[in-house]
Amino acid sequence: MTELALRLPRAGASGIGRAIRALREADKLLLVSAFVCGLIVLIAIIGPWIAPHSANEGEVLSANLEPSGAHPFGTDSLGRDILSRVLVGARLSLIGPALVILACTVLGTTLAIGSAWFGGSVDKTVARVLDVLFAFPALLFAILAVAVLGEGFWAPVAALSIAYTPYMARIVRSLAVRERNLPYVEACRLSGFSAWRICAAHLLPNVWPIILAQATIGFGGALVDLAAISFLGLGVQPPSNEWGLMVADGRTALLNGWPQEALAAGAMIVITVVAFNVLGERLAAREEP
DSSP states (O other), rough: HHHHHHHHHOHHHHHHHHHHHHHHHOOHHHHHHHHHHHHHHHHHHHHHOOSSOOSSSOOGGGGTTTSSSSSSTBBTSSOOBHHHHHHHHHHHHHHHEEEEHHHHHHHHHHHHHHHHHHHHHHHHHHHHHHHHHHHHHHHHHHHHHHHHHOSSHHHHHHHHHHHHHHHHHHHHHHHHHHHHHHHHHHHHHTTTHHHHHHHIIIIIIHHHHHHHHHHHHHHHHHHHHHHHHHTTTSSOOOTOOOOOHHHHHTHHHTTTTHHHHHHHHHHHHHHHHHHHHHHHHHHHHOOOO
C-alpha cells in the first residue's frame, strides 16, 4: 500500500507546479498593468464607501495641512481631506472616459465593418467622413461643443466620442477588409448565411482582440482630454471631485507652497493613463504575428 501511494502522482503538487511555470512564462508587464487597472476600477466602485472623511465638507482651520495620520494626503485650501476627494472623484473621472470609449467603439466598429463588407461607394463615403473628422483635434472639438452646448459633463463626452470614432474605425476597417477576403467568409456566404450573421458571428469575433486593445489605449487618451477640459473650467463644475478639476483647484495652493491636492490628483491621472496604455500595448503585442 505504501509503495502504491509513493508511485501515485501528486495532483496538488503537479497543479501548483504548472501554475508556477505558467506564471513565470506570463507577460509580467501585462499582469502588473492589468492589476493596477483593476485596482483603479475597484477604487472607483467602492471609493465613496471607503473614504475616511466627507469629500465636500471641510474646516477652514484645517486648510492646507500637510500629510498626517488623520489626513494621509493632507487637506486642500478649504480644509477638505484630499484622500477622500481622490477616492470619491475616481468614479466620475473614469465614467467619462469609459462612456467615450464605449460610444466610439460601437460607432467606429459599426462603420468600419459595414464599410469593409459593402465596399464601393459605401466605403468611399465612410472614408471621406472619417477624413473630415480627422481634421479636428479631439480637444478642440470638445471645446467647440462646450461653447455651443454649455459647460458640464455630457457635452465634452459627446464631442470626444465623435472625435475618437475615426481612430477606432480606421484600425477596425483595415482588419475587417483582411478578414472579408479570407476563405471562411466566402464559405459562409455559400452556405447561405446572411451578411448580418457573418459579420456579427464570424468576422467581428476575429477582430475583437485588436478592438479591445485599441479601446484600452484610447481610454487613457480620453481620460487626459476630459481632465484637461475640466482643468480649463469647461467640464464638470465645483463641488465635483473630478481629478482634472482637483488639479485646477490646487493650482493656486501649489504656487503658494502647498502642492498636496494638485500632486495627488495629477499622480492618479498619470498612473491611470500609464497603466491603461501599457495594458493596451501589451494586448496589441499579443495579437501581432
